[in-house]
Amino acid sequence: MRNYRLAQIALVAQGAMNSLNPVKRVRDHFLLALRDHGVQLGEQEYDRIIATLLKRVGLRPEVAHLYPHELSGGMKQRVCIALAISLEPKVLVADEPTSALDVVVQWQVMETLRAVQREIGAAVILIGHDMGLIAQTVDRIAVMYAGRLVEVGPTREILTEPLHPYTRALIASLPSLDGRGELRGIAGLPPSLLNPPAGCAFHPRCPVAIDRCRMERPLLREVRPRRWVACHLVENGGTT
Amino acid sequence: MSLLEARRVRKVFGGGLWHRSQVVALEDFSIAFDEASPSFIAVVGESGSGKTTLARLLLGLLQPTSGDVCYRGTSLRLLHRQGRRRFLQEVQAVFQDPYEVYNPFYKVDHVLELPIRNFRLAGDRRTARALMEQALVEVGLRVEETLGRYPHQLSGGQRQRLMIARALLLRPKVLIADEPVSMVDASLRATILGSLLSLHREHGVSVLYITHDLTTAYQVSHDIVVLYRGVVVEAGRVESVVREPAHPYTRLLVGSIPLPRPDRPWLGERALGQPAGLRPVGPRFCKFVDRCPYALPICQEESPPLFQLSPDRAVACFLYREQPVVTNDDLTVVLRNRAGTGAEAPN
Numbered sequence: 001m002r003n004y005r006l007a008q009i010a011l012v013a014q015g016a017m018n019s020l021n022p023v024k025r026v027r028d029h030f031l032l033a034l035r036d037h038g039v040q041l042g043e044q045e046y047d048r049i050i051a052t053l054l055k056r057v058g059l060r061p062e063v064a065h066l067y068p069h070e071l072s073g074g075m076k077q078r079v080c081i082a083l084a085i086s087l088e089p090k091v092l093v094a095d096e097p098t099s100a101l102d103v104v105v106q107w108q109v110m111e112t113l114r115a116v117q118r119e120i121g122a123a124v125i126l127i128g129h130d131m132g133l134i135a136q137t138v139d140r141i142a143v144m145y146a147g148r149l150v151e152v153g154p155t156r157e158i159l160t161e162p163l164h165p166y167t168r169a170l171i172a173s174l175p176s177l178d179g180r181g182e183l184r185g186i187a188g189l190p191p192s193l194l195n196p197p198a199g200c201a202f203h204p205r206c207p208v209a210i211d212r213c214r215m216e217r218p219l220l221r222e223v224r225p226r227r228w229v230a231c232h233l234v235e236n237g238g239t240t
Numbered sequence: 241m242s243l244l245e246a247r248r249v250r251k252v253f254g255g256g257l258w259h260r261s262q263v264v265a266l267e268d269f270s271i272a273f274d275e276a277s278p279s280f281i282a283v284v285g286e287s288g289s290g291k292t293t294l295a296r297l298l299l300g301l302l303q304p305t306s307g308d309v310c311y312r313g314t315s316l317r318l319l320h321r322q323g324r325r326r327f328l329q330e331v332q333a334v335f336q337d338p339y340e341v342y343n344p345f346y347k348v349d350h351v352l353e354l355p356i357r358n359f360r361l362a363g364d365r366r367t368a369r370a371l372m373e374q375a376l377v378e379v380g381l382r383v384e385e386t387l388g389r390y391p392h393q394l395s396g397g398q399r400q401r402l403m404i405a406r407a408l409l410l411r412p413k414v415l416i417a418d419e420p421v422s423m424v425d426a427s428l429r430a431t432i433l434g435s436l437l438s439l440h441r442e443h444g445v446s447v448l449y450i451t452h453d454l455t456t457a458y459q460v461s462h463d464i465v466v467l468y469r470g471v472v473v474e475a476g477r478v479e480s481v482v483r484e485p486a487h488p489y490t491r492l493l494v495g496s497i498p499l500p501r502p503d504r505p506w507l508g509e510r511a512l513g514q515p516a517g518l519r520p521v522g523p524r525f526c527k528f529v530d531r532c533p534y535a536l537p538i539c540q541e542e543s544p545p546l547f548q549l550s551p552d553r554a555v556a557c558f559l560y561r562e563q564p565v566v567t568n569d570d571l572t573v574v575l576r577n578r579a580g581t582g583a584e585a586p587n
Contacts, residue, residue: 073287102286102452103496107508110498132455132498136506156502173430174500175455177482190395 007037010084012077012094012113019080020068026054026079027064033086053082056119057112074105078112088120095127110137131174135159143167146191146201149220152228163229166202200232208233241313242272243446244298244331244414249307251293251470266290266297267470268307271575273414273446280440281575282449282457282478284493285467291450294467295418298448299333329359332407336419338399342391348399349387351406359410375405379435397428404435408443415439418450433460454493458482463575466490469527472546475575476553486555488512488532526558534559 013019020029030050034041041049051061057078068076077097084092094113098106114137117124126138134141134155141158143151143166151164162168169186188205191197197204203213212232220230251266269290273279285291296302297309300316308315311327319327335341342351352372355361362368373383379401391399400420407415417436421429437460439445451457457464457478464481466474466489474487485491495511513533518540520529526539538558546554547563552575554566 103454103498104286104492104508106498107496107506110506111508130498131500135500135502136498159500159502171500175430175453175459176499177455177458177494177497 003037006033006084006089007087008089009091009093010087010089012080012084012092012097014096014099020076022068025065025067026071029079029083030064030086033083037087039087049086053086054079056085056116057082058108072105073101074108077101077105077109081109081112081116085116085120085122089122092117092122092124093127094124096129097126098133099128099130106133113137131171143170146196147193148201148230149228150202150230152220153226157227163223163227163234164202164231165206165208165233169205169207200230242310243275243312245272245310246270246294246298246304247308247310249297249304249309251290251297251302252305264470265293269294269472270307271298271448271465273448275413278413278440278444278446279463279575280437280447280449280461282451282461282464283467284451284454284457284464286452286493288469289467290470291452291467292418293470295333295416295448295450298416299331300327325359329410330413332410332412332415334400334403334407334415334417334420336422338396338403338424339391341403342399344391346390347387348389348391348394348402351402352409355406355410361409371409375409376402378408378438379405380431381405395428397424397432400424400428400432401435404432404439408439411443412445414446414448416448416450419452420449421456422451422453429456436460454482454497465575466493471527471543472554472556473528474553474555474557475546476549480550480553486549486553486560487528487557488534488559489528492531526556 020026027047027050030053031046034046034049047064050064054061054063059075059078059082063071063075063079068079071079081097097113098109101109110133113124116122126134128134138155141153141155142149143158143164145166151158151162151167158167159171162171173186186205191201191204199215200206200209200213200218203209206213210232216232218230218232220228223229223234223236247270249266249269250264253263253265271281283291283294293302297304300309303317308317310316311319311323311331314323316327342348349372352375353368356368356371362371372387376383376386381398381401386394386398386402394402404420415436420436421432424432433456436447436449440447447461449457449461461478463476464478465472466481466487468489474481474485474490481490482494485494492509492512496506496508498506515531516533516535518529518532518535518537521540524543525541526532526535526544529535529539532539536558542558544556544558544561546556546566547560548554548566549560549563
């Protein structure tokens with residue numbers, strides 16, 4: 001497991017500020033990760049590798065000698081990305097990597113992540129609640145509700161034609177720059193996961209729920225090529 | 241006389257005898273809230289732009305290095321017991337993190353009971369209970385799902401709405417909301433902002449909405465102030481600022497918003513273009529000069545004043561140097577010049 005982590009699958013965590021050790025320099029974080037995975041090299045070799053990794057995420061090699069508190073939030077997040085790709089993993093899981101950053105830095109970090117993904121050819125799983133950010137970054141979207149997938153499909157199709165009522169409500173609740181003063185939240189509260197509703201978990205908040213939704217949990221099925229939906233009301237072929 | 245007013249406040253952190261460097265968190269900032277014409281003003285800027293410093297100064301939690309914050313004409317420093325009490329009741333705050341403000345050992349009722357007791361809002365238990373229930377209903381919480389519970393039994397959105405209910409209980413005149421929705425997801429964000437908006441519309445409360453999210457600021461506020469490294473770079477009506485941003489930094493901010501629309505690419509810094517590569521010369525300079533593609537030599541050696549683009553719009557950028565200069569004192573006048581109610585323009 002230990003060898004599998006970081007080498008095969010790596011994580012970029014939500015709070016970059018809290019995942020770096022405040023009493024260690026950036027360089028030490030890399031040394032720990034590399035040595036722990038059996039990369040034994042001379043000091044100069046290490047420095048060269050660390051410089052390359054930092055360059056990949058758009059940071060200067062001098063950053064290696066700084067402490068985390070000397071870096072800005074965006075820089076810390078980029079250091080975390082550099083750490084995550086240090087062993088060229090196959091899968092990179094990014095859990096809300098930019099939720100604590102402002103839009104300009106968000107763009108820089110996501111741009112870094114996209115460039116890195118192209119360079120090392122890893123698959124990136126981006127977890128987040130910011131639909132705008134996700135829409136602009138990923139190829140495929142999977143929408144989750146109460147611990148289950150409710151809809152999976154290509155980004156463009158999901159955004160232009162959401163099929164599941166929850167996806168539709170989610171997209172409608174996004175603030176836009178087109179119309180002002182129309183904020184539509186989703187009525188009701190997220191369900192308790194200790195005691196989830198019977199049938200479809202979304203039925204208490206669903207505007208189009210029918211009796212069947214209260215009794216029977218809909219399964220995720222492919223209603224048309226590459227579009228998966230878990231809703232009783234979506235027919236095969238994808239009409240509601 | 242304004243209800244709450246910041247007059248040319250400046251806040252510097254550090255710089256004592258033993259400190260190496262000074263950080264200017266907020267530079268020469270003025271804003272005013274009137275009782276007669278409640279406003280909904282958004283303050284946006286990146287992390288470290290001085291947004292939270294501004295909130296803390298207005299609430300009297302920080303002392304300005306220079307300038308003054310006045311409540312009904314009296315400086316917060318000089319308020320006497322009676323005035324201070326009134327200030328504490330009329331100026332309320334909602335903070336960023338709804339997880340940190342509760343004491344986990346008390347039921348959530350406590351945060352509502354305490355202000356009722358301290359400000360003697362109710363004569364007996366029954367009136368107190370009625371007041372609490374009314375406040376909860378007004379922010380869209382169900383009484384039976386909220387009262388009698390402990391903080392950990394409520395969701396983040398419920399806790400944040402409870403904080404708004406607590407503020408509402410005191411019938412405030414000004415509400416300072418510092419990033420009230422940055423910790424909650426999109427659907428709850430809409431609900432909480434809806435509560436703020438109805439507070440403003442139905443109860444005539446002035447709201448200062450501090451955020452880094454330009455989209456929500458655009459959705460709810462009338463006016464907007466854009467801060468960059470402690471300096472006001474642009475201020476005015478939210479429609480015109482967001483739709484036609486004048487300052488290069490505002491353009492960068494607007495261009496960096498990821499929209500959930502595949503047909504509109506997310507350009508970020510690419511929308512603005514390469515920086516002109518100018519560096520500051522001397523102690524006074526435009527704070528944005530090193531990132532600005534339109535930078536002029538004057539930006540390196542002089543900090544731009546606010547130029548008035550229209551009666552309700554001001555921009556601190558030398559690209560607009562043909563326009564008349566607004567002194568920072570008059571920023572409030574610019575914000576007051578809303579269409580229809582327009583007071584006389586300065587200069």
